[in-house]
Amino acid sequence: MIWDTAGTERFHSLGTALYRGAHCCLLVFDVTSSVSFDALDVWKKEFLVQACPSDPTAFPFIVLGNKIDLDHREVSPNKAQQWCSEIGAEYFECSAKEDIGVDTTFHSAARAALQYLKNHHVENGEDIQIIQKQQDKKPNKKCFC
Numbered sequence: 001m002i003w004d005t006a007g008t009e010r011f012h013s014l015g016t017a018l019y020r021g022a023h024c025c026l027l028v029f030d031v032t033s034s035v036s037f038d039a040l041d042v043w044k045k046e047f048l049v050q051a052c053p054s055d056p057t058a059f060p061f062i063v064l065g066n067k068i069d070l071d072h073r074e075v076s077p078n079k080a081q082q083w084c085s086e087i088g089a090e091y092f093e094c095s096a097k098e099d100i101g102v103d104t105t106f107h108s109a110a111r112a113a114l115q116y117l118k119n120h121h122v123e124n125g126e127d128i129q130i131i132q133k134q135q136d137k138k139p140n141k142k143c144f145c
Contacts, residue, residue, distance in 0.1 A: 020050070024116060031068055060109075061089035069097055
């Protein structure tokens, strides 16, 4: 599932319910707004407080600079990449409006979430349960569904 709070204040009270059990977090900012970029650190900290991941140092963050289709850019790719390197996050740029780079970002987020889940599956036991049942069907059948 993907939850998009769009930075809206009304979702702050739902943060714990929305974030708990997450396996990846996408932090999105507007490349034409340095204010939105500067807020990323607060959003990251807020997410970690409310999500309480079992291993915050290994939790995957994907940072996404949006609106690259616009001309008046305030945040350079180098500045964003430097911040991402400091926090250990992957960085992508996209234009949601023009559908540029969106698929690549979500594929990376899915891979990061799956890897985090695989590495921390014991802690997430309540989220996923793997049960092996004895098969009651005849062994000569191809499918035991």
